[in-house]
Amino acid sequence: MALSFDGATIANINVGVGATVDVTLPEASGGVGANTYFLSPVLPGGLTFTEATRKLAGTTTGRFSLATFTYTATDTENTSVELTFTIVVTADAIAFVPADIANKVWTEEVAVSETLPRAMGGVGTITYSLSPTVLPAGVNLNLGTRRLSGLPSEAFEAMTFRWIATDGEGVTAFLEFSIRVNPVYSPKPVTVLPRSASRLEADLVDIYSQRQKNALLYEGDIPVRHLWNADTCPSEMLAYLECSMSVHGDAVDFSETQRRNFIKKSLEIHKKKGTIGSIKAVVEALGYRLATMNGIREGTDGHWANYRIVMESPLSIANANALEKLIEGTAPLRCNLTSFSSETVHPYDGTIQYDGMFTYGVITTQ
Structure with missing residues (x-):
């Protein structure tokens, strides 16, 4: 009797990744002796074929493109018959x-x-x-x-x-x-600088633009003339205006009102620079009242160049230190300020606390 599968077929296998497959392939009849079975080509990952039981089984582990497989039965005289089927393993699209x-x-x-x-x-x-x-x-x-x-x-x-x-x-x-x-929206200040504008004016406009971009100033346009005006210059720009007016020292340690007044008086102070009058101009530009300068002509505290300033208004230690530096930038080079004194004007009514901000009336300079 000839070897055959007696009309049997194998259904195509179309499964997804991770699917379980358990199929018993057909048994051949006829032929001479015991039949052997073989399945080719290589199966998808996770599937195996067991010849003794004719089982194709396992769990798929990955995608496998559509391929045709040949299932072969062979008797002892090498007579063989074949069946074909396809296998494809798919996965859900990403x-x-x-x-x-x-x-x-x-x-x-x-x-x-x-x-x-x-x-x-x-x-x-x-x-x-x-x-x-x-x-x-x-x-x-x-x-x-x-x-x-x-x-x-x-x-x-x-x-x-x-x-x-x-x-x-x-x-x-x-x-x-x-x-x-x-970019952060930052309206460019309207300046319409004239051809005669100084480099400093242009720099101030650039500085203002950058500060405005960093949200440190209010938004809006500002004419350059306002930057040069001590009354209208934005608070954030005062330090630059002080620099442009050659206000050296620590003016920033004073109140905003004092700083603006000092800028207004800066030209007058520069005119008197190097004279005794410049010392008084600096003190009064900050709103303090100066009574006298002891030793400014004849010396004091053991040296002809030493002098001290007697105030008619109280002076804190911090303001005294800042005032000293402003005076150094304008006083005659031969003069050496030794102290500020305001003993005669210190009120003993509790308005001044001796807690490190004020002394009892004499502040020795550094």
């Missing part, structure tokens, strides 16, 4: 949740925090990557949490990125989106 990413338009110096979509499906563990990898300055991506976060520190031209998911078999899927970082 899909993102949510299915898209909105384009990002951020603003410089404004914190951002966004989570990129999670991928599902595929085979095995999914890993993520972003291409290109260069993000705006100050922004970072945590691939483990899929979070974009940080504080954009500078403007960034719009650029397209790919958010890529790769499964355990190297199959990928991606979403595209763009990122742009807009």
